Amino acid sequence: MSLLSETIQKIPAIDQTFYEKALDRLANQARPAGSLGMLEDASARLAAIKKTLDVRLPNKYILTCAGDHGIVAEGVSLFPQEVTAQMVYNFLDGGASINVLAKHAGARVMVADFGVNYEFEPELPIFHKKIRKGTNNFFKEPAMSREDAIAAIEAGIETVNEICDRSPVDMIGTGDMGIGNTSPSTAIIAVFSKIPIQHLTDRGTGLDDNGLSHKAAVIDAAIKRHAPDADDPIDVLSKVGGYEIGGIAGIVIGAAAKGIPVLSDGLISTAGTLIATELAPTARDYLFAAHQSVEIGHQYMLSRINIQPLLNLNMRLGEGTGAALAMEILDAATRVLAEIKTFDEVSIKNAHKES
């Protein structure tokens, strides 16, 4: 059996007993029922994942997954392809956006190369998981072979396994870096949702109106040419996806198999997450959506996966920045469940109980 199918089969069910216990405790806390909204939902699911009402998440990781994209030859991005590799070095130097926000959240950033068009020094402290130096230009040919699509996902699974072998991991946030990668992400949700590409395409790093309609036309033509099969997520990934998107899919599946909650970041991360949940619907129980990206296609991904975003701060950066911020919200949610006292623990009248 392949690593991928073996890992999918290993995803454990979350603990329904702890879920119910959590809901009970939340309902009995000295405050109006339901008044902490999404913090309550999140805390109950974390309790079910971690099998305790006092969930602690000290070991948080952001896995920023990098890859390059042949589609940039069609002029779909404002930044040149070299920026992908340059940003990998920037992540390692610690001055990038994700370093700053992860530090604030108490999370460690780790970078994985699934397909950057650059030869990194082998001693560079990243996960060296390169499948190829960038995808093919999917306007002209499939982005990658079916074998490479599976290899990218399995490389993501291996990345999670290797981190877990080194040290405890309580939560993983996904992140991405890849010039041009809003195009494959948009193509992926277009294939699954069947919504016309014009309604799904957005400006990425800042395209103008002409750039935007060109990008939509390129993606539309590519989908028509390759006709990816929406019932076969690997086919979708191979025809219009990206290596880092496959890596992210593998990270989601690998984390779920180890019982680790995952925070999915924005458009690109959620494209990978969507590949994961289409392959392994049970992974959804371990998933949290960090935020609602400005990129229009993101909302359709979240709605297909059926998860609510925790934040909506008009962000559209990627790297894992939304995931890092949302870690602080999930941390707070764990404290809500564990620490707010119940009506029984304090002496306050509960109107709902009395009525």
Place this chain on the structure above:
Amino acid sequence: MSLLSETIQKIPAIDQTFYEKALDRLANQARPAGSLGMLEDASARLAAIKKTLDVRLPNKYILTCAGDHGIVAEGVSLFPQEVTAQMVYNFLDGGASINVLAKHAGARVMVADFGVNYEFEPELPIFHKKIRKGTNNFFKEPAMSREDAIAAIEAGIETVNEICDRSPVDMIGTGDMGIGNTSPSTAIIAVFSKIPIQHLTDRGTGLDDNGLSHKAAVIDAAIKRHAPDADDPIDVLSKVGGYEIGGIAGIVIGAAAKGIPVLSDGLISTAGTLIATELAPTARDYLFAAHQSVEIGHQYMLSRINIQPLLNLNMRLGEGTGAALAMEILDAATRVLAEIKTFDEVSIKNAHKES
């Protein structure tokens, strides 16, 4: 001159030079322009308030303002009035929702009594600012006299001044506790917005459909009876407001006068904040909206004040819980501005500069 008008006149303009410097730095950071959305806006305004690009907010306070409401005699709330005082003790014991979320945010909770219907022991470590033991039932008579409305606002100003006399204060989050206080809050936004009360009234701690229409009818009748003058915020506060709402208005004005940023919490806090900005429009520059409450009237308050909520987590608890959570977002925003490196500080091609 009264303390109120004196304090309003003292509100300093924020520093436009630091605002521009912040926008410059944000625009030059090694990431797509505008990609960190509301974090950027917030960090620039904090820079203008604090006159530095490296804003630090170590001394954070949540001021939870308590008061009782005669309107509960009309059956507009599910909880009995005694709960207001009981919750004050719960806040002091440290097991309430606001204690838990403030602790997570590194903020200190202080409680102020502006009008609880209970005689607290003088040695209780709260701000003893009681105007009266609860408002009048504003269904039948004005909630309070004009003098008492001014006294409540000035008591809020004094509260800020007293905290600042003791120790440095970098940020204040507002909070509330008062059984029945969604009714005066809803009445206040109804008077200012002139939107029909049926569109503004919500379920508070959990009213059913009958309770909801009864509550709307009570508020509607009260507004028709007293005809508060929307051009006179003190008249509005006195006729349909509450003591803790006046206290919150004073806290907002007092904090702005001292150059301290304020995070406004949900429906009740924002009712107080609205009274403040109607009296002192310049206070708006110091204001941040913590979250979008589930309570329907809240969005109209935010839109009248013209501020965007940072969070939207389906919360409707009050106490300052949204403000506490949002403090973590504002803290992160300060790090975004100070720590993310610019294109000049790293060697990455900037497509926007080159084009």
